[in-house]
Amino acid sequence: MRLLFVTSEIFPLIKTGGLADVSGALPTALATTGVDVQILLPAYRGILAQCDAPQRLGSLQAFHDIRCDIYQTTLPGTRIPLLLIDYPALYDRYGGPYHHPQYGDWQDNPLRFGLLSKVAAMLAVPNMLQSWQPDIVHCNDWQTGLTPYYLQQMGSMAKSVFSIHNLAFQGNFHADWRHRLTLDDQDFQPAGYEFYGHLSFMKVGLYYATALSTVSPTYAKEIQTEQFGFGFQGLLQHRIDDLTGILNGIDTQVWDPATDPYLPANYDASTLQAKSAVKQALQAELGLQPLPNAPLLGVVSRLTHQKGLDILVEIAHELLASGCQLAVLGSGEPALEQQYLALMQQYPGQVAVTIGYNEPLSHRIMAGTDIFVMPSRFEPCGLNQMYGLRYGTIPVVANTGGLADSVQGGALAADGTLPDTMTGLVLAENNPSTLLVTLKQAIQIYANNGQWKQLQKQAMQQDVSWETSAKHYLDLYQDLLDI
The missing domain is CATH 3.40.50.2000 (Glycogen Phosphorylase B;)
Structure with a gap:
């Protein structure tokens, strides 16, 4: 053929x-x-x-x-x-x-x-x-x-x-x-x-x-x-x-945390503790406070209305009040770029924004963050959520297009048990209040080390090749x- x-x-x-x-x-x-x-x-x-x-x-x-x-x-x-x-x-x-x-x-x-x-x-x-x-x-x-x-x-x-x-x-x-x-x-x-x-x-x-x-x-x-x-x-x-x-x-040779040459330390599902070294190095690189236990949220995206990143800006103040950090890499609509740059100025050491395209940094953000945010209004497929799965960086995504097809959501059972099919969190609706609630749910799971490690391993087991x-x-x- x-x-x-x-x-x-x-x-x-x-x-x-x-x-x-x-x-x-x-x-x-x-x-x-x-x-x-x-x-x-x-x-x-x-x-x-x-x-x-x-x-x-x-x-x-x-x-x-x-x-x-x-x-x-x-x-x-x-x-x-x-x-x-x-x-x-x-x-x-x-x-x-x-x-x-x-x-x-x-x-x-x-x-x-x-x-x-x-x-x-x-x-x-x-x-x-x-x-x-x-x-x-x-x-x-x-x-x-x-x-x-x-x-x-x-x-x-x-x-x-x-x-x-x-x-x-x-x-x-x-x-x-x-x-x-x-x-x-x-x-x-x-x-x-x-x-x-x-x-x-x-x-x-x-x-x-x-x-x-x-x-x-x-x-x-x-x-x-x-x-x-x-x-x-x-x-x-x-x-x-x-x-x-x-x-x-995705190209699982280019995107492999075990061999990725852009990372200061490599890891896989059995050596997840090394991921913390990548996070620490990323915080230093981006000028974020060296807080190993602060949940670090990542965005690598075109900064556009389609990607729903205006929704994230809208809830940023309340979200950041919870003590999390935010790392953003991307470019796009000038007004949205300015909103994110203003956010960085308002929260020095807690928010890092890099305008432009940087392939090595995109790998380090993917590996060094804990939660990856994709509230897209529509997303034909999306690849970053798959990179997140591969790197044990839990995706929080809108229920649309390829995001819905590649990330399996779920809710904790009454006894706090995590579903064994869960690989991320999926927004019930795509609006600011739902995004805030869902990110807070992700942060809550992150605070439980056992649940978080289980979720990371389930994500990394997915076939995204x-x-x-x-x-x-x-x-x-x-x-x-x-x-």
């Missing part, structure tokens, strides 16, 4: 969120099952230099005025072929893959990701670059949404899977872009790529892909509702037979090829 995996970001080369982690881990897991996989990615600034001996395969005339070079290398740390689209005018820029340094979208994003989609389709028909052609093209989020359309337009025999990582980000642009991107005018209609008068990359993927997947079973159900469908619920209900929810896994998820994807691919 030959698979082309198309993505706009991938760990460890370029990362803004969970898509990069998935893109790095899923192809690797699939390759171990015997899938012949190649990955396609834009050559953003500095990426060619990060790769081992990239070889130029040739060039492709993607659009009438764009001829791009294609380089082949391997994904760092693997033997998986990585194809890179080298077109400096679109990709060699200072800033992120989607935003310029001032956080606004690149104005030519339709062309930047239209090119990614077009090249993916061109690699799935006979071409001069390589004899290898995919049986299946796996597309990820709106940035690759035009791929299934181009596959159809070019008469490719490859089947397509379009994975929805976050339906809220849709790639909706002015309708005039359809001409620049060589989309047929006759398809600019509701039964096509038109979405409320706009060209929607997400709509193209949802409408034209052979099969659709989401990153958790619960999210697959949620996006068929008005609350979470963002205008696509009708189309998704129509395609319900083509829609599958597969819970993400990609192996199970990869088998589900393999089944999906095989079903498509059997059609």
